[in-house]
Each structure stands twice: as C-alpha cells, then as structure tokens.
Amino acid sequence: MLRAVQPWPRTEEEALAVQDALRSRVVHEDGPRAPTTVAGLDVAYSADDRRLAAAVVVLNTADLSIADTAVVRGVPAFPYVPGLFAFREVPALMDALDRLTVRPDVLICDGHGLAHPRRFGLAAHLGVLTDLPSFGVGKTRLVGDWEPVGEQRGARSPLIDSGETVGAVLRTQSGVKPVFVSAGHRIGLERACGLTLRLAPRYRLPETTRVADRACRDSLS
C-alpha cells in the first residue's frame, strides 16, 4: 500500500515542533485484550554511519515462534541527537512495518517510550504513527532516577523523572543488569513489564529485540 511521506524535519527546531504536535495523540490507557502477536523493532548501522538496516519481526506470543519478518535498508533520516532519536530511525522502521503481512498486536522498540525529556520517545512516536499499542525496552537510561533494584528476576523499581513515574527499571534475569521499560501508546506500564518478562525467559533482552537485532545486522553485512 502506498503511503504518503510527510515532510521530514531537517532541523532540531522542526523536530521539536513535530514532537510537540504528536505528543498530545498518545493514549495512556491499556488496550482491552492481551496480544497474540508481538513485534520487535531494531536498527543496525554501517561502520561509517551512512547506511542502516531496519528490521521488524513478529512473534507469536504463545510460543515465541516467528510469524513474519521484514527488513529494509536505508539511510539515517536525522543526526543522532539525544531526545530526537526517533527522527533518525522512524522512516526506515515505518517502511519495514509497511511490508509486514501479519499485523502485530503490539510494538516493542529498542529505546524509550514515555521515559523521555518530553515524554515522547521512539516507542511513543511509532505508536502514534501506527496507532498500535507500543512500548520501549531500553538498555540504558535517557532520563530519570531509581532506587536499587532487587537482584531477582522480576524485581523492579520505578523510574522517576521530575517527580513523575515515567517507566520501570526491570530485572529480567537474576544478577544481570536491568532494562528500562516505559509505556508508549495504548498500553500501561504494568502490561509492558509483564510482557517484557514473558519475552525474556532466558536472556536480558526480550526475544523480540534479539531476533530483530539479528535480522537487521545480517542484512547490513
């Protein structure tokens, strides 16, 4: 299906304006049903940073089997600027999403959702553009502070920024560095954390992210 490409911001000022306009479209309430399929999204870059590959993999929630995969190659759409990261990867990720044949019930992004200086990270951005439930699982923090997290798998600590809870620091594997989970669009933090744990039965990162990471890195080399 042909999708009109909206003008893409070329300056930080323009990008901030876009975030400001889209931010109000975020739906914070949980969806009614548990997801049957979950999508993992990730992007890999060439060494010179001039090319990239974006992957979306759809897994069946029940057994984590692969239901669909889409990988596209392209170029970064924006320089890397903390807080404006989405403008770099969203066009390629949207292209990949367009090529799916199986519609995912939720998007799981590598990065943050509401745990963002303006509460509109990559996961929230993709959620609004697709109107699909979405959340982010990041490996490192962008904003927020938290109390030490228990060492056992499943332990978590609220991620707090400017007095508000913007996500959770979640231990997916006992004794392993925790991940940063934050809601994006049409999903709550509780469900996001529960899904993350279910999708990470053995490793630190959810299988969605791991499979997507492999797919885009393979396509690049």
Added chain:
DNA sequence: GCGACAG
C-alpha cells in the same frame, strides 16, 4: 562553567 545524553 560542568556533567548527562535512548541508538
């Protein structure tokens, strides 16, 4: 002025 800063 000095750190912090998703991928």
Added chain:
DNA sequence: ATCTTGTCGC
C-alpha cells in the same frame, strides 16, 4: 550504534 580478545565465572 560501531570499533574489538580474551577472560572470569557458573
């Protein structure tokens, strides 16, 4: 993100 080997520990 990416550049990169071995090494410590279960």
